[in-house]
Amino acid sequence: MGRAIQARTLKTRARLIDAATELVAQSGYEALRVEEVVLRAGVAKGTFFAHFKDKDALMDQLIGGRLSAILDEMDDGPVPRSAAEVVHAMRPLIQFATSERYVFDLILRHSGAAAIEEIGPIAQTFLQQYEVSLKWVQHPDLRVRDDIPPELVAEGIGAFLIQAASLQFCALHASVSVEERLLPYLEAWFK
Amino acid sequence: MGRAIQARTLKTRARLIDAATELVAQSGYEALRVEEVVLRAGVAKGTFFAHFKDKDALMDQLIGGRLSAILDEMDDGPVPRSAAEVVHAMRPLIQFATSERYVFDLILRHSGAAAIEEIGPIAQTFLQQYEVSLKWVQHPDLRVRDDIPPELVAEGIGAFLIQAASLQFCALHASVSVEERLLPYLEAWFK
């Protein structure tokens, strides 16, 4: 057993995250530089890497936090009653995930974890999305096909979310909005 | 109007690609270093970037080439007659795409193009996959649901391929093989 975490450690960690959050608010995720974070936080570069395995680990936390908050709001809201309402309810999620190409790529890259103990904030949100979707799909107000198990439908919604979002960045499909693209996919699950 | 391309240019380009291909065969895609490629090709570092916009552009070509060759073979083979046969026919594609985490991430990152004139080799293969899938789905031997348009089913197969492949890298789902995971998704499209 090691010792308890020092108060200093938590303070430094908070300063790093605050600095990063401010910089992201200013110039977005892609433009974030570790050197600028430590400069603003008033610590040395090495300190950053004592707190985060790498730059991606910080991003995982920042972006995972936002995603989780959005999913919490989705979960608190009313259960959608049609494919169109599902798409509408998922708008904030898609909006954020596709706000920057860099963000979307990072989400994909962190969607799975190599080991159970390594599951990070973003990977968590994929489970969260599955659970919210499953809850909706199992609700009687939402009339889903009864010849496909609800678990599969919930997983399928996740797959289509990714598909719709990734097509967002594709010039061939840029004319159609994410919502319009997602709708026909989802309608295939409904009766 | 510029001048014609020099023979020297083509030779240098070929030497770079050959060197890269050999190095990948030796140690995989992730371990590839631009410095090693130019060393083996016998050119300066700057020359590499005169031929490829960045390292990713080389990877796009190497990986896109392999994917395209695999899809050509899929297209030449017989049309699968069931969900299980579809999964089996797609095995080589999944196999290669999930051979390295780095490869899969790169494929995702290049799946869409920011502008029409920028569509690279990997983005091309997504169209190719769609066309092969559509051909299968429209073939009378494969009995697909008739209440969903074939174009949507073809797109859906692409989405499920990505989903199944990405779960491959997730510890929570590592026990199930990609083929086993893909099958129930596809069966939802069949009658």
Next chain:
DNA sequence: CGCTTAAATTGACCGCGGTCAATAATTAAT
């Protein structure tokens, strides 16, 4: 052949993520 002009090549240099041995600050025990 020279001469001009465009294209290809070079390698020193930069930006930035990430490492690590040395140092400083904390804690626990005597």
Next chain:
DNA sequence: ATTAATTATTGACCGCGGTCAATTTAAGCG
């Protein structure tokens, strides 16, 4: 308080992708 053992912090340094002004090579022309 003093000491010993942990933990946190530091910043010089490295690896590697990518840039660019300078140089070399080749193509087009009289």
